[in-house]
Amino acid sequence: MTIETPVPFKGHLIEPPSQMVETSRGEIIDMFTQAYMMRRLEIAADVLYKGKMIRGFCHLYDGQEAVVVGMERALTKEDAVVTSYRDHCVHLGRGGTPLEVMAELMGRVDGAAKGIGGSMHMYKRDANFFGGNGIVGAQTPIGAGLGFAFKYNKQPNVAVTMYGDGAANQGQLFEALNIAALWDLPVIFMCENNHYGMGTAQERSAKSPVYYKRGDYVPGLRVDGMDALAVKQAIKFAKEHCVSGKGPIVMEMDTYRYHGHSMSDPGSTYRTRDEISGVRQERDPVERLRKLILEHNLLDATEIKQIEKEQRRIVDEAVEQAKASPYPPSENLTKNMNTNLENIVVRGVDSQTFHPLV
Ligand SMILES: Cc1ncc(C[n+]2csc(CCOP(=O)(O)OP(=O)(O)O)c2C)c(N)n1
Ligand SMILES: [Mg+2]
Numbered sequence: 001m002t003i004e005t006p007v008p009f010k011g012h013l014i015e016p017p018s019q020m021v022e023t024s025r026g027e028i029i030d031m032f033t034q035a036y037m038m039r040r041l042e043i044a045a046d047v048l049y050k051g052k053m054i055r056g057f058c059h060l061y062d063g064q065e066a067v068v069v070g071m072e073r074a075l076t077k078e079d080a081v082v083t084s085y086r087d088h089c090v091h092l093g094r095g096g097t098p099l100e101v102m103a104e105l106m107g108r109v110d111g112a113a114k115g116i117g118g119s120m121h122m123y124k125r126d127a128n129f130f131g132g133n134g135i136v137g138a139q140t141p142i143g144a145g146l147g148f149a150f151k152y153n154k155q156p157n158v159a160v161t162m163y164g165d166g167a168a169n170q171g172q173l174f175e176a177l178n179i180a181a182l183w184d185l186p187v188i189f190m191c192e193n194n195h196y197g198m199g200t201a202q203e204r205s206a207k208s209p210v211y212y213k214r215g216d217y218v219p220g221l222r223v224d225g226m227d228a229l230a231v232k233q234a235i236k237f238a239k240e241h242c243v244s245g246k247g248p249i250v251m252e253m254d255t256y257r258y259h260g261h262s263m264s265d266p267g268s269t270y271r272t273r274d275e276i277s278g279v280r281q282e283r284d285p286v287e288r289l290r291k292l293i294l295e296h297n298l299l300d301a302t303e304i305k306q307i308e309k310e311q312r313r314i315v316d317e318a319v320e321q322a323k324a325s326p327y328p329p330s331e332n333l334t335k336n337m338n339t340n341l342e343n344i345v346v347r348g349v350d351s352q353t354f355h356p357l358v
Pocket of ligand 1: 084086134135136137163164165166167168194196197198261
């Protein structure tokens with residue numbers, strides 16, 4: 001079936017793709033199922049954080065689900081993805097399990113990073129997911145490097161590096177863009193514009209918040225990031241562009257986050273409650289998929305309820321399994337550390353004065 005996306009794409013130095021998206025009944029139902037599960041998982045994480053079962057940093061993704069859900073319909077697991085600290089649902093999109101996310105959040109051994117990374121450090125090498133990154137913008141040169149590897153190895157794949165509107169002002173993005181454009185690297189620089197950084201509205205941090213044009217000499221595309229079908233169409237188009245040797249592309253996903261920046265931010269001091277509830281009512285990505293199902297008679301209301309019930313069960317089960325998962329053993333404190341100092345030379349330091357830790 002073909003569905004027209006309501007919001008036109010906007011192109012910079014490029015002719016945008018068609019608004020008519022090829023899809024199927026199964027694809028729409030799968031996207032709804034996945035988006036609903038992501039939403040439940042983030043709500044569960046919120047509750048567990050407040051109950052002190054999750055400690056430290058925690059950045060939730062609810063509101064932005066359509067970006068990952070749509071993106072994954074146009075990529076394969078041979079393509080590479082790297083993102084910021086807002087990474088729980090990106091891990092799920094790459095095929096990671098709810099248990100891997102939940103256990104990592106709680107610092108348990110069944111977590112994606114074996115419980116030593118926490119919320120910001122999901123990672124799944126077997127699906128080319130190069131993780132969450134705590135340093136704003138640090139994932140953009142990593143993305144350029146992943147694109148370089150594809151080109152060097154003559155692999156027909158693309159690297160997607162996801163960054164926020166706040167990160168769009170970071171210097172290393174422009175360094176990475178320059179070299180990716182100069183060397184025609186297959187990289188999608190994907191700005192998830194949720195309109196706020198850490199309590200800072202885009203207008204207060206950017207002279208030009210028109211992020212799809214910020215690559216200057218690099219083509220760009222603006223996309224309704226609340227519409228999973230539009231995201232799928234855009235990423236399919238961008239991947240074709242990158243893999244055909246035309247170099248990188250900048251993509252701006254117009255999206256929104258419902259929660260505060262992180263758990264320490266109530267998210268309501270720099271924006272109004274009306275703004276948040278307005279987005280929920282008019283643009284919610286999960287509800288949009290539900291509406292598509294109903295409008296096209298793909299399922300009836302009872303069948304949708306059944307899917308929701310099953311996804312809630314999956315998340316609840318992951319929470320219970322994560323709680324039962326042990327903390328990492330104390331030997332891990334010195335694991336993955338280089339304790340062989342013999343061969344390390346530090347200029348100006350006498351190696352005899354080094355005292356190995358273990
Ligand atoms: C280099 C660096 N500077 C500052 C911070 C603190 N910090 C963490 S997230 C953030 C805001 C980023 O906002 P944005 O890129 O829009 O991403 P979002 O959180 O909205 O997904 C800041 C300033 C950091 N982690 N790294
Ligand atoms: Mg932001």
